[in-house]
Amino acid sequence: MDDPKTLVSTEWLEAHLKDPDLRVLDASWFLPAMNRDAKAGYAEAHIPGARFFDIDEISDNRSELPHMAAPIEKFVSRMRAMGVGDGHQVVVYDQAGIFSAPRVWWNFRLMGKMDIAVLDGGLPKWIAEGRETEDLPPMPRDRHMTVQRQAHLVKDVTQVAHASKLGDHEILDARPYGRFIGQDDEPRPGLRKGHIPGAKSIPWDSLLNADATMKSPDDLRALFAAAKVDLAKPAICSCGSGVSAAMIALALERVGHLNWSLYDGAWAEWGMYNDLRIATGEA
Structure with missing residues (x-):
């Protein structure tokens, strides 16, 4: 079901593509091991009218951690320059199907902007259907944007450590299972292996169908149940650097679980500090 606050189909987007208050963003971002250039991919082919949202650049460059959420002033400045502002319905997609687009969906939510949806299946589905x-690139005109940061949608390391100790949240980790159990190395050098104590593994690709569309709400509920996730508890979504964690947040939103937040520092932060406990093996 199309929902302009969470997920819309390629059919929905094509039907609304010429709406004057629609804005489309290509939010592609790839891990180094993926060996893909998101900006080059955008320059080669993008959905008509799409602007490129640079996840690494539209971030807090004062932090040593990768692509932490941008300060309000920087986010607003970048969006205004891209012609994205108040009254716009935003659709965000990526070149992988669904991978990095939910991160930007979360970024907008963090700024209090609700009228944003991820394109189900992303650019690969759009192209496969001959659209x-x-x-x-388009020639954007400045648009005023009013934001109100929603602090409850983000957690810092102290809050996550507290939640891990008390067990009063479900900590959900989107990294591949081999990294979660500490069997596989982290892609970023110098990080310990394992997971936050008490966390549960929800690999990001397990949320998707074979065609890189998101699973149905019923299938997502079954997936969470199989992982013994208690949806009566608030959830904290985590991953390697805060990108694929947003896929879990989007999935939670799709099943009606609205009490979630994202650990922005993610394993890039937790895995760096020896004074933070880690767990390995099966959760």
Whole structure:
């Protein structure tokens, strides 16, 4: 079901593509091991009218951690320059299907902007269906944006450590299972292996169908149940650096579990400090 606050289909987007208050963002971002250039991919082909949202650049460059959420002033400035502002319905997609787009969905939610949806299946589905693309960026006009930061949608390391100790939240980890149990190395050098004590493994790709669309709400509920996730508890979504964690947040929203937040520092932070406890093996 199309929901312009969470997830919309390619059919929905094509039907609304010429709406004057629609804005489309290409939020592609890839891990180094994926060996793909998101900006080059955008320049080669993007959905008509799409602007490129640079997750690494539109971030807090004062932090040593990767692509932490941008300060309000920087976010508003970048969005205004991209012609994205008040009164707009935003649809965000990526070149992988669904991978990094939910991160930008969360970024907007963090700023109090609710009228944003992820494109189900992303650019690969759009292209596979023979829909139009272009290779020239649009010429945006400034648009005023009013934001109100929603602090409850983000957790810092102290809050996560407290939740881990008390067990009063479900900590859900989107990294591949081999990294979660401490069997596989982290892609970032110098990080310990394992997971936050008490966390449960929800690998990001387990949330998707074979065609990179998100599983149905019923299938997502079954997935959470199989992982013994207690949806009566508030959830904290985590991953390697705060990107794929947002996929869990989107999935939770799709099943009606609205009491969630995202650990922005993620394993890039937790795995760096020896004074933070870690767990390995089966959760």
